[in-house]
Amino acid sequence: MESIVMIKGNVQFQITLDPGVWIFDDRKVDLTTYFTEEAATIDEIEEYTKATSKHWEREIREGAIHPPTLKTEKIYEKQKVLNGTFGIPLKPFLENAVIFEDATTVNFVTKEGNISLSIEEALNVVLGFSINGKPLKEDGPIHIYYGDGSNYSNPIKNVKEIVVV
Template identity: 70%
Template structure:
């Protein structure tokens, strides 16, 4: 099975997506809670600053030695990655492809029939890539979830290509 997906069409740069590496991406979201939790706008620079500050404070208080609680946190995060169901926002990929001004729709070409979505709605899409810690082999490599969660229990599957039209 080919797990590479192309974004092409009315874009300045064709993008190649490889869902197999997204498990290491910090932008991934937990699909078991994503559509049920309240969304809050995040300032990425502020989040990064808080994270670095927390690490710095911890190092000053506890020293550079890794405390047992941090080892437990790392184990927990590793287990979550190995057993989790994850997706990734589609918006950054569209932005990197630099969509041309005359584009209005995004077409997801599946094994069955194409699914066409208005460009505004496409920016809110979440691409599922992992189910219970395993890549989507049989009906993947990605699943499409609308940002409002309207198809959270029945995502669009078997996506082979993405074309901006």
């Protein structure tokens, strides 16, 4: 149970976070580039349409049999997942927990003590869960990165639970 983190406190629903399954989540972000790239708002429908169009065009040009380049791309993506450094935004989890209106802060409970952020700051937090393809077992299960990346080289570690106050 050490790899489980709870979101609790001044919320309608307590949420159990299991960082071990986030590697399969489409919301994961590559932490090596996340804070250095310009933040671009992504229109999911537009992205889906582009991906579908690209796939359809490829099928028309090359047929339904996948060429060696597609196999190579799949191998590359698999290697990227196995060796990558990833995080996931906290915002969707806080939204699913339904924070009560009178809540003002989010406390990240660590072995060393509590770190408090305002609700607005916490909504921009990224939860790191993997470094070089390995889960954060020794100082995890998650690391806290501020939304602006200002603590990228020194994230908040040993987070045991998230309490909305």
